[in-house]
Amino acid sequence: MTSCSSSSPLRLGIAGLGTVGAGVIRLLRANADLLSARAGRPLEVVAVSARDRTRDRGVDVSALRWYENAADLVSDPDVDVVVELIGGAEGTARAVVEAALKAGKPVVTANKALLALHGSTLAQLSAANNAPLLFEAAVAGGIPAIKTVREGLAADRLLRVGGILNGTCNYILTVMRETGKDFATVLKDAQDLGYAEADPSTDVDGLDAAHKLTILAGLAFGQPVAFDSVHVEGIRRIGAIDQTFARALGYRIKLLGLASMTDAGLQARVTPCLVPQNAPLAQVDGVFNAVVAEGEFVGRIMIEGRGAGAGPTASAVTADLVDIARGHTIAVWGVQTNTQPALRACPLSSGQGAFYLRLMVEDRPGVIADISAVLRDCGVSLRSMLQHPAENDSTPYVPLVLVTHQTSEAAMQDAVARIDALSVVTDSTVVIRIEAA
Incomplete structure (x- = not known):
């Protein structure tokens, strides 16, 4: 890992010059003095990588080293920290992040898909090579x-x-x-x-x-x-x-x-x-x-x-860079061991909750009794029911809304499957879960 005790600039290589990448460069330049004071050293972009050199991105990058191949940016000896803003869980983005971590270089990324799908592997690479991986911008933009x-x-x-x-x-x-x-x-x-x-x-x-x-x-x-x-x-x-x-x-x-x-x-x-x-x-x-x-x-x-946009996301990326410059880093998942296997969620059917059901049903007597019988047989208790009249006399179906008391997901799934099989119901039931807050 690059030493962070020096007052010399922390040299950055940015892979990806889309809206966020250009926004990071703009923010670093606009707040250079402030960031230097907070980080304890200047933050300096020295290299970038993107496909199109001719595109106007609203920032001047003519003085920066340009790499067509992002892998070459990673191996640049003058790049202390790699900022990955390409996006996507596979391909170039994944290759850049993995190569940087293997080289012992800190990585800052806004790539939520990459972290979500490969977070376990990346955490192990980060720990094995003492290379911090920071990703504040991957969730909710500028919200910390x-x-x-x-x-x-x-x-x-x-x-x-x-x-x-x-x-x-x-x-x-x-x-x-x-x-x-x-x-x-x-x-x-x-x-x-x-x-x-x-x-x-x-x-x-x-x-x-x-x-x-x-x-x-x-x-x-x-x-x-x-x-x-x-x-x-x-x-x-x-x-x-x-x-x-x-x-x-x-x-x-x-x-x-x-x-x-x-x-x-x-x-x-x-x-x-x-x-x-x-x-x-x-x-x-x-x-x-x-x-x-x-x-x-x-x-x-x-x-x-x-939760998105050039400004909020660039702010979150840059906050991570300040942390690296300060020498303030943390294990990827917040615990000292980064070698755990991925935890799997239990099936949705194991949950509990209250539900809103919206059905389209035939506008005739007996329909509500048929549906109520299904809910009774599945052990689902109704809290309330709303029905709107048909928009005109030629409409054979009307919307019916049911709100349940607390019940199990498994019972609700069973009930919905049975309701959708009724001849008086057209289209599949819309199910929306009810949250207290």
């Missing part, structure tokens, strides 16, 4: 979520961690609630505004939030979590009608990533949830993120802010 969970709460035994971890989904759900527009319309508007990608699947199908939850859970419980064991649902099936029913019931709909350690083991899931409209999480709207942690001694805390 990593430091809060791994360092600020280090004295406590954490019971639960998670929150609103994807700004695109939170924006879409907020606008749907406020305007009454359907999912497809709001998604298109979000794409036009730059809040959603041309291919939005990673966001709206819950994968981005699941990457972040996997990292947070690993930090909270001191052991990497197997990404493929996390239950993941997105928001594509949430309709404008669900927003109407949620409001009538006193809730707001949020996509939440939640992980908790229970007697059955780790429970980790990303799902749409109904949250009481007066709860702190329900007030987090638009592109904002919120991270919640609950400990035995500290109780429940929540921090919120912008």
